[in-house]
Amino acid sequence: MPNIALSTPAKRRVLIVAYHFPPLAGSSGIQRTLRLVQQLPQFGWEPLVLSASANAYDRVSDDLMLDVPPDTVVERAFALDTARHLAVRGRYVGALARPDRWMTWQYDGVRRGMDMIRRWRPQAIWSTYPIATAHLIGAALQRRSGLAWIADFRDPMAQDGYPSDPKTWEQFSAIERTAAERATVCTFTTPSACRSYKQRYPFASDKMRLLENGYDEASFESAAVQARSEGPLAPGFVTLLHSGIVYPSERDPTQLFEALALLKRAGDTSIRVRFRAAVHDALLHDLAARFGVQDRVEVLPPVPYVQALQEMLRADGLLLMQASNCNEQVPAKLYEYLRAGRPVLCLSDPAGDTWAVLREAGLTHCSALDDPTAIQTLFTQLQQGSDGLLPRADAVAAAARLARTRQLAEWLDAATQP
Secondary structure, eight states: OOSSOOOOOSSEEEEEEOSOOTTBOSOTHHHHHHHHHHHGGGGTEEEEEEEEOGGGOSOBOSTTGGGSOTTOEEEEEOOOOHHHHSOBTTBOOGGGGSSOTTTTHHHHHHHHHHHHHHHHOOSEEEEEESSHHHHHHHHHHHHHHOOEEEEEESSOOSBTTBSSSHHHHHHHHHHHHHHHHHOSEEEESSHHHHHHHHHHOGGGGGGEEEOOOOBOHHHHHHHHHHHHHHOOSSTTSEEEEEESOOOTTTTOOHHHHHHHHHHHHTTOOOEEEEEESOSOHHHHHHHHHHHTOGGGEEEEOOOOHHHHHHHHHHOSEEEEEEOGGGTTOOOTHHHHHHHHTSOEEEEEOTTSHHHHHHHHTTOOOOBOTTOHHHHHHHHHHHHTTOGGGSOOHHHHHHTBHHHHHHHHHHHHHHHTOO
16 A cells, blocks of 8 residues: 555656666667657656666766756666676676666655655656666556556566576566566567567556657757768768677677678778667777778767768768577667667567567568578668668658657656546
8 A cells, every 4th residue: 555645736747767767878778768768748747857866877977968858857876786886806796786776766766756755746756777776666656656667668577587696687587577566657769579478467467568668859959950961971982880889799890891801802992880878899800800901891989969960961871790509689779870860780580579570661682690691681782772771751750759748748647537
């Protein structure tokens, strides 16, 4: 039973619990929460944000702070990154990193969240994973307040072999079961993840919903002005851009570099690949040296968000990589690639959701991430100007974040009906 009495305010409010929020830099996960905060008021919902203290972030930047509406209530609960703040000579107690390295956020997060509930009287709570601690906070606030709770899963949690630590896996499993039992709605970003959770928790299948990622049209309109004036990234070359993190396993680029070596041996001098904000820069430099394609590869640091969009608009092609061990996941960057209107080169498992989304958008060419010959063929199709690398206009329009926000607002409306 809830232990506080809630009155109905004039405005409908939703308490958003999210680790990924400005000024955190370097994560596309920021966009899902940030655009909800911007757009929910259009559909009658005022967001209240509960995030982590900025010291918990690896890297910060002010470039997205201006996108947070100035009248938004934002509270930051004390949090530490166990790996940075609680380690001794690079080692730390495992229990202090379960369910994640920011588990300390939970304690002040619940305290501040309850204070926000008492002060602002929201009708609902929305928490988003990753980070898992956000769902722990969301569940605790729901239990204490009795409010409707929407649990958002940007990625699946407990999977076969992931997390590899058994105790962390057990915690992940317990968290997702709690959401299945007590959340009013659980949202997922991909069809396969949504389907899997319906099968895993059949008693809660009717509350499992698909809420894909998307792109922000206003940001692209701002980026397009500068992009038009600057032209292609490298006139005289065909520049392929991978924007975002290159994970050594989930987005292993080894065969991509092998394909570049095949092109080089065949005498093709036009293709260049630019990696922006890849994080694992040393891996990319090592692969470039191993395959002898240092002259074909650029590894560049992060840039502000709108500048990153400008770069997408100016690229000759956009690289998307997703290994088969992530078939139930879709990179959030995919939707921005669709809006950029440039050819998309998908290196992924044809059986996975990443390629399924692009196929539904009208693309017809795909290569497995681990097949260098197929990747080389994909490069040739780009050079030949194949229409099979471009999305349909109607699919691009349907992927706008505003449509996703409208859907969430409708679920919030239904969840809070008296």
